[in-house]
Amino acid sequence: MADERRSNYLLSGRRVQVRDLIEAGLIGPGAKLRFQRRRMRLTYHAEVTGSGWVRLLPDGQEFPTPSRAAAVAAGMRAVDGWLVWTVVETGRTLDVLRQELLDRAVATAPPASGEQALNPRIHERLREARKRAEDHNPEEFSVRELLGLWGAKDRGDQISRIEADLANHGLVTTPSFRKVTLDSTVRLVVSSAGADEVSAHLASVESAVADEETEDDPIGLTVGNLQSALGGLCSVAPNATFDEALTKMLLNDFSQLAVLNGPRNLRGAVTWRSIAHSRHADPQAGLSAAIEPDVGVVRYDKELIDVLPDLQRTGFVFVRDQENVVAGIVTTADVVQQYGQMAMPFFQVGEVDRSLRRVISRNLSLDQVAGLCNRPVRSFDGLSMGDYQRVLGDPGVWATLGWPLDRSVFIERLDEIRKIRNDVMHFNPDQPPEGTIDKLRKLNALLRQYGDPS
Structure with a gap:
């Protein structure tokens, strides 16, 4: 009965911790851990403490989570330690042990009801999503559909539970489902593809690593939460004509247009003011004379309040998505x-x-x-x-x-x-x-x- 109650608690909206593995008998205090980065021919060593912390060897630093321990050991910004730490004795990763613990919990827990109850359906659904992600065929959802798996209609009270369930299955969304609109599309991906690929993967999913420590993850309103931020961008090429730019601005009631030389190469913007200034200076000038190169461009996950000075200065900023594509624009009116x-x-x-x-x-x-x-x-x-x-x-x-x-x-x-x-x-x-x-x-x-x- 005690084990069943414990199992229920494990899946009731919090992240599995190493001490849970100890209590379940899946790992013992003093177990040796290894983190290998084969391409760089580097290996880091650690051990599990009696309290479930991870102690780096030989320097003795202790950390409450495997992810923090791995990041410090490797000198990296973020690593999913569950995937990279391997138990030396068995060759199994902490993530494999975590999945065994979750499977055991679902199999042995009694039926329950309420928000904090076990949900075997979600567990199985995320297992399937994990397999697809590992097969390089990640599932795609709108944020609204993703939340619906938990019966949630918005990112309110259940957001911590959802993040915990995803993290327990080694999954994150790209882009971060916190930082875009409800109708934006996100993919469920593995939080890191392996020790040799951690750096490259983190560059693509930014700070959405499925770490246990979410306190450093800002949860305020982000640029991506605005509908226009990732809703598509009307633009012109640097060699476009005034007529093309003016037509697009008039048809769409825009005050500015992005000037792009490829989806990631922002050359600047043309605005009604810059067009007026360039034509006043030289009636025969081409559109290139009206390009303002000094324009604001921010990432979708940047806190909106931090963008206000740029908006006050120029009235708009362009937005890059998780793949660094210039994907939208935010104006003062949007804010x-x-x-x-x-x-x-x-x-x-x-x-x-x-x-x-x-x-x-x-x-x-x-x-x-x-x-x-x-x-x-x-x-x-x-x-x-x-x-x-x-x-x-x-x-x-x-x-x-x-x-x-x-x-x-x-x-x-x-x-x-x-x-x-x-x-x-x-x-x-x-x-x-x-x-x-x-x-x-x-x-x-x-x-x-x-x-x-x-």
Whole structure:
């Protein structure tokens, strides 16, 4: 029974760790590890500690994850240590042992339900995807379809679970599914193709390595989360005519065009301003005279907030995808629209929070609230949405309010708002479900009507 409970925990949304292999008897403390880079004729050595860390030999540095240990040993930016560390005694990689552990867990765990339950269907689906990736025939999905494998509609509460499941199967998406739109296409690939190919592979999948340590991976809004960033690019060649450029700009209502000499070679841009300046200086000049070479170009996974200075200076930046192709453009208007869409639910959630806090503070003492929340409460400002539910869900408190409303229906709506609030406060880059703003507005209107005693 204990093993079954342990198995259930292993697959409940967290990454497998070396200590799990120890507890399952798949590897022992002191086991010797080897990481070979055959092309470079380099071999690194390590051993497993009793706590499940990896100790490099002979210098004795210890690391909580095999990936971090491998990266330090090889002096590389990132390596999937599960794939490159081999147990010397058996010749099996840590990844093979991890897969055996997962298979065993799925086979022995009892049926369960709920978000944290084992999901043998997903496990088998990812096993198939891993095999296809290793056969150089990776599966392709839209991000929306990928999330749907877990029953998720957006990159909200389940994103850590999804990343953990992918990592446990040695998979990553390229491009990173965090950093593009829901309708962008991603491929499921092996996080590294082997010790000799790690560097080349990492160059193509960037920071999406399936490492256990995700704290260094930025999760804010990225350039690629904007629809236009990777949505295709209208461009002209350096030897194009003014008529060609002007026609494309007029037909598409563009203020600028990329000038490309091949999909990866950005020569600059032509804009209405640069065209006007060049023609004013020389009415007979060709389009090359209107090319502005000093234009911004950023990677799709760059944090959007870091791009704002370039946008302020030029009004647009071009975007490179995971293969370094110039694949799209982001303008000031795109950013204003994105932040505007995010700001509306943010402000509405803030008003709900303030209104509920005001209702509770006017009707209850901190001691009463602490008793209902079953924890110390030092300030009404420290209450969470869950606290509001617990307090207002109490029949006695509800009776004190005297609202002619159904308590269970009201608390059910608060639970919906709690989930919305989690997405908003974690800056979920995806559009909220249809009707979200309307729910927030109507709750705020109700709280203004009943929550203000004046």
